[in-house]
Amino acid sequence: xxxxxxxxxxxxxxxxxxxxxxxxxxxxxxxxxxxxxxxxxxxxxxxxxxxxxxxxxxxxxxxxxxxxxxxxxxxxxxxxxxxxxxxxxxxxxxxxxxxxxxxxxxxxxxxxxxxxxxxxxxxxxxxxxxxxxxxxxxxxxxxxxxxxxxxxxxxxxxxxxxxxxxxxxxxxxxxxxxxxxxxxxxxxxxxxxxxxxxxxxxxxxxxxxxxxxxxxxxxxxxxxxxxxxxxxxxxxxxxxxxxxxxxxxxxxxxxxxxxxxxxxxxxxxxxxxxxxxxxxxxxxxxxxxxxxxxxxxxxxxxxxxxxxxxxxxxxxxxxxxxxxxxxxxxxxxxxxxxxxxxxxxxxxxxxxxxxxxxxxxxxxxxxxxxxx
Amino acid sequence: xxxxxxxxxxxxxxxxxxxxxxxxxxxxxxxxxxxxxxxxxxxxxxxxxxxxxxxxxxxxxxxxxxxxxxxxxxxxxxxxxxxxxxxxxxxxxxxxxxxxxxxxxxxxxxxxxxxxxxxxxxxxxxxxxxxxxxxxxxxxxxxxxxxxxxxxxxxxxxxxxxxxxxxxxxxxxxxxxxxxxxxxxxxxxxxxxxxxxxxxxxxxxxxxxxxxxxxxxxxxxxxxxxxxxxxxxxxxxxxxxxxxxxxxxxxxxxxxxxxxxxxxxxxxxxxxxxxxxxxxxxxxxxxxxx
Ligand SMILES: Nc1ncnc2c1ncn2[C@@H]1O[C@H](COP(=O)(O)OP(=O)(O)OP(=O)(O)O)[C@@H](O)[C@H]1O
Ligand SMILES: [Mg+2]
Numbered sequence: 304x305x306x307x308x309x310x311x312x313x314x315x316x317x318x319x320x321x322x323x324x325x326x327x328x329x330x331x332x333x334x335x336x337x338x339x340x341x342x343x344x345x346x347x348x349x350x351x352x353x354x355x356x357x358x359x360x361x362x363x364x365x366x367x368x369x370x371x372x373x374x375x376x377x378x379x380x381x382x383x384x385x386x387x388x389x390x391x392x393x394x395x396x397x398x399x400x401x402x403x404x405x406x407x408x409x410x411x412x413x414x415x416x417x418x419x420x421x422x423x424x425x426x427x428x429x430x431x432x433x434x435x436x437x438x439x440x441x442x443x444x445x446x447x448x449x450x451x452x453x454x455x456x457x458x459x460x461x462x463x464x465x466x467x468x469x470x471x472x473x474x475x476x477x478x479x480x481x482x483x484x485x486x487x488x489x490x491x492x493x494x495x496x497x498x499x500x501x502x503x504x505x506x507x508x509x510x511x512x513x514x515x516x517x518x519x520x521x522x523x524x525x526x527x528x529x530x531x532x533x534x535x536x537x538x539x540x541x542x543x544x545x546x547x548x549x550x551x552x553x554x555x556x557x558x559x560x561x562x563x564x565x566x567x568x569x570x571x572x573x574x575x576x577x578x579x580x581x582x583x584x585x586x587x588x589x590x591x592x593x594x595x596x597x598x599x600x601x602x603x604x605x606x607x608x609x610x611x612x613x614x615x616x617x618x619x620x621x622x623x624x625x626x627x628x629x630x631x632x633x634x635x636x637x638x639x640x641x642x643x644x645x646x647x648x649x650x651x652x653x654x655x656x657x658x659x660x661x662x663x664x665x666x667x668x669x670x671x672x673x674x675x
Numbered sequence: 676x677x678x679x680x681x682x683x684x685x686x687x688x689x690x691x692x693x694x695x696x697x698x699x700x701x702x703x704x705x706x707x708x709x710x711x712x713x714x715x716x717x718x719x720x721x722x723x724x725x726x727x728x729x730x731x732x733x734x735x736x737x738x739x740x741x742x743x744x745x746x747x748x749x750x751x752x753x754x755x756x757x758x759x760x761x762x763x764x765x766x767x768x769x770x771x772x773x774x775x776x777x778x779x780x781x782x783x784x785x786x787x788x789x790x791x792x793x794x795x796x797x798x799x800x801x802x803x804x805x806x807x808x809x810x811x812x813x814x815x816x817x818x819x820x821x822x823x824x825x826x827x828x829x830x831x832x833x834x835x836x837x838x839x840x841x842x843x844x845x846x847x848x849x850x851x852x853x854x855x856x857x858x859x860x861x862x863x864x865x866x867x868x869x870x871x872x873x874x875x876x877x878x879x880x881x882x883x884x885x886x887x888x889x890x891x892x893x894x895x896x897x898x899x900x901x902x903x904x905x906x907x908x909x910x911x912x913x914x915x916x917x918x919x920x921x922x923x924x925x926x927x928x929x930x931x932x933x934x935x936x937x938x939x940x941x942x943x944x945x946x947x948x949x950x951x952x953x954x955x956x957x958x959x960x961x962x963x964x965x
Contacts, residue, residue, distance in 0.1 A: 382859075390878075
């Protein structure tokens with residue numbers, strides 16, 4: 304078991320509302336990732352689930368039982384801290400054994416469980432070293448080991464990999480995914496890293512200023528962001544936003560005029576939009592050189608050559624913000640020379656003046672292998 | 676071939692020759708002022724008494740010997756007892772201080788409550804009074820409590836005056852232990868007390884040793900004034916008062932006095948020497964990523 308529900312959860316520090324009315328259902332065995340800008344309340348929410356932080360309002364329900372007032376152990380939850388939080392005076396063995404010693408488990412049980420955990424995490428050789436003698440990745444594995452020996456139903460991770468370098472982070476990411484499969488436990492994971500969020504999550508929860516902005520599978524968030532915030536937050540580099548005006552609504556979509564051109568976007572039509580100001584979003588990776596359904600004249604200011612990609616920052620007539628485009632492969636584009644950039648109407652996102660998206664007509668299931 | 680420098684020091688640690696000379700000269704002057712009394716004291720302890728008042732005065736002892744180190748036990752037969760008393764008073768005081776200060780410092784370091792700043796400030800203010808200013812009220816207090824002429828008369832006020840600085844010292848040390856360790860232990864089901872015993876105490880050990888040493892030294896230095904005022908039983912006299920026994924009716928046996936001083940502080944030196952082995956730094960290495 305490891306089913307978790309948040310019901311209208313609120314957290315205030317003094318007068319400052321950090322988490323506002325969050326409701327979320329997490330299925331057993333799911334891998335949930337919390338993302339959001341710094342200070343949006345991810346850690347606070349996680350710490351409330353953990354039982355480290357008091358919940359101001361609402362219910363936290365685990366396996367049908369309200370746990371607001373229970374300590375972490377009674378909730379069946381283990382947490383891995385960003386800073387590892389290992390006990391420096393104890394060996395790796397004792398660090399991992401700590402929760403079992405607290406429980407007063409018999410020595411034989413402790414030895415078996417610690418050795419099992421060490422085997423899963425490839426720490427067998429390190430059991431008698433102190434945390435100070437380990438590398439960052441090994442320390443993080445010890446912290447995970449300490450979490451898994453208790454066999455909790457729910458694991459919480461607060462940016463566990465953010466202290467590691469890029470290569471190690473990639474390795475640990477794969478190891479964590481493997482661990483999730485192996486243990487089958489529910490995991491809730493906070494991260495800043497988009498790649499971690501996209502690759503590990505069954506569902507991503509995007510938090511914005513203490514509210515849930517959108518919950519969904521990674522590709523759903525990428526292809527069908529429900530608002531401008533999620534559209535800008537998911538995807539790297541950020542989505543370009545262009546002002547547009549609605550010219551008319553048909554059964555096939557919404558006709559807009561943008562940068563002096565008129566085009567019909569295949570989005571779910573809605574009545575009463577005619578004449579309204581809107582925002583057109585286009586991801587940099589969907590922009591190509593040359594003509595498209597919509598074509599822009601742009602002058603690149605900066606070109607970044609990454610080898611596998613060419614990223615350009617271009618200025619459009621009458622707009623201050625840069626227009627980003629990402630071309631695959633190495634392209635010899637010169638800066639300060641005007642070029643044509645085009646993109647397809649089907650790749651566009653359309654948002655109304657409140658920032659809410661008009662649903663795009665894409666079938667994600669057709670693009671991916673079916674999940675769950 | 677290019678000249679290779681064998682010097683591996685970083686640039687910021689390199690000095691010109693005259694800077695080096697100045698630095699060493701400074702160190703020498705400083706050390707000389709600090710150590711001169713000890714050197715002179717030691718030399719005096721080696722001289723026969725007659726030579727001490729010869730003029731012109733000679734620093735270097737002629738036919739010096741360690742004779743005073745034997746005769747001191749004869750002229751003041753209870754001297755061993757005084758050393759023992761000193762030791763007992765300081766040790767008991769240190770143990771009491773540690774027993775009180777370790778939990779208190781932890782509480783001050785970890786918990787926030789109303790009026791904490793006030794209490795801490797109060798401790799600081801108290802430690803600005805030296806015991807000497809409060810001797811008369813203390814004397815009356817001791818008399819009322821019936822503690823005069825007991826070991827407690829020397830231990831209790833000593834403890835009281837040593838606590839504030841010990842709390843401040845240890846609190847600072849404990850504040851450097853990351854709170855995540857408490858949270859991690861809490862997540863693992865440990866109680867406050869279990870966490871304190873199994874996690875905080877071992878990590879704070881070097882800080883506790885520092886506090887133990889400073890408290891022991893403090894108690895050693897302080898006992899003189901309390902012993903002089905609150906105790907008249909020679910059985911309970913600590914070393915500094917015991918040294919007065921070498922002040923005879925007519926004259927002072929200077930060489931034995933000096934010898935006795937050196938013998939008297941030897942046990943304290945030995946203790947400190949053993950304790951400082953535990954002053955290893957970096958015990959929190961690897962706990963958290965800063
Ligand atoms: N103990 C506290 N007292 C007062 N305010 C707090 C406290 N803890 C957090 N906050 C505030 O709550 C907000 C959310 O903090 P939180 O740590 O949850 O952010 P976060 O999303 O985890 O950010 P980051 O990505 O930087 O870790 C912040 O604005 C922070 O200032
Ligand atoms: Mg955080």
